[in-house]
Amino acid sequence: MNLLFRVLSSVTLLPIVIYLLWQGGTGFSCLIMISFAVSLFEYTSIVMNQHRGWQMVSVLFSLIAVLLIFYATSLVAIVVLIGSLCFFICVYFTLNPDLPQCLFERVCVLLLGFFYIGSGFLSIYLLRTGGTLFGQSDLGLQFIFLLMLATFSNDTFAYFVGKWFGKNPLSKKLSAKKTWEGFFGGALFTLATPLAVKALLASMGVMLLGSISIRDIFFIAIPIIFLAPLGDLIESRIKRFYGFKDSGRILPGHGGLLDRVDALLVTSLWVAAYVFFLRAV
């Protein structure tokens, strides 16, 4: 039943996401903005134990930050934005001296989530809009497609291979469910899926991964084999700290949005670093 829900909501939502990604422009910017706001809302619910006021503050700040970055992509704007955010947090606690130390520390945990989730989604945004940087407008899009193929293959095949063949636990301390079989199953398909899709599309004459070389696929997929499960474990760890199981209920059958994108937030950083700084080397 849970699995059926999962598949159904994927089938409905995935085409919308792909369409917005493809189109770029305002629709895509809105997708990034809403995804960031919803993920940060879920993260705030976990850390602040569903406190409505903090949920609203987080969403507000995520929207302000994203809009500022969309319209003022200068380094000074980012520095002033980050500095002001930290300043507002500190002023709030300075002018309310009765607030307890533990609340201050919780808000700093929120700040971590703000930066962690924000930089993940921004990496995808920068890949998509960095077209002029590459001198080839759809190269970023191709890499986002590769990023998603590799990350979701890892996630999905680790789950099913682990479910069907899993015997040896990866580490009982880190995760009750993850197995070595699942890890290697995920690893195999993280590499195999993009390679197969590239070959298939090329044979059909579709150049969706046309500018991406086999070398690119290896350089991107091999770190993802480790980064994707880590992204997943990180989210579980934070949920365990604060006594939660799912991050939310926005996607029927999927838990929260954060549960879906936890791996993507980390792997997108790697792909952005590779595409912008390492690929030409």
Next chain:
Amino acid sequence: MNLLFRVLSSVTLLPIVIYLLWQGGTGFSCLIMISFAVSLFEYTSIVMNQHRGWQMVSVLFSLIAVLLIFYATSLVAIVVLIGSLCFFICVYFTLNPDLPQCLFERVCVLLLGFFYIGSGFLSIYLLRTGGTLFGQSDLGLQFIFLLMLATFSNDTFAYFVGKWFGKNPLSKKLSAKKTWEGFFGGALFTLATPLAVKALLASMGVMLLGSISIRDIFFIAIPIIFLAPLGDLIESRIKRFYGFKDSGRILPGHGGLLDRVDALLVTSLWVAAYVFFLRAV
């Protein structure tokens, strides 16, 4: 005795700082780097109760961050840097499941300091190096001079006016020492000092504040009247959370470097925002 030390170390160090600011280039970059590292070291000592390991990690990250920003001033570099920093913190706690929640929250408080202190010093760096942005190479330098005049006047005159004439406490809850007399004395000189220095220098034919209008002085100094004491209170508040009095002992008679720059870290953000985004409006 304390006051004598204070004056002596100011007289020795201030010319060095002014010289490096004036020269720009590598010497100035090193000044920013060392100031950030020392301030973050002191902040870490406060939050982590002098734990040597965390002090070293903080200094290391401050140096890496500053070097990366000096050499790769692109938005993507910043996003990947921030994302990686958050990722490393989370991975550390994920792979060490025995570490307690309170340590995780303390490290998030460190992260706040990293961003707070970093964005303050980076604002000064961007003002100094943003010459090409202004099309006038020493305009940033002039604004840094104004920033320092206004901020240190506020600090110094609030201290002395408060000491000599202070009767009515500003707020017993926020600070035991600050008085309304000190606040207004500081406010007066925050405006008066830059205006007087500009007039004096102009009459001597020195154009050190030549490109800065009276309007600029008002727009910059009036917010500083409020921001500088807030910067000071914020640092006291965080020290009080963690049971410290001074931030360190690096400057003889001055407590720590952080005690000296606490106001500057906030006022520099305002000056950067004003110069880069509001001045032309």
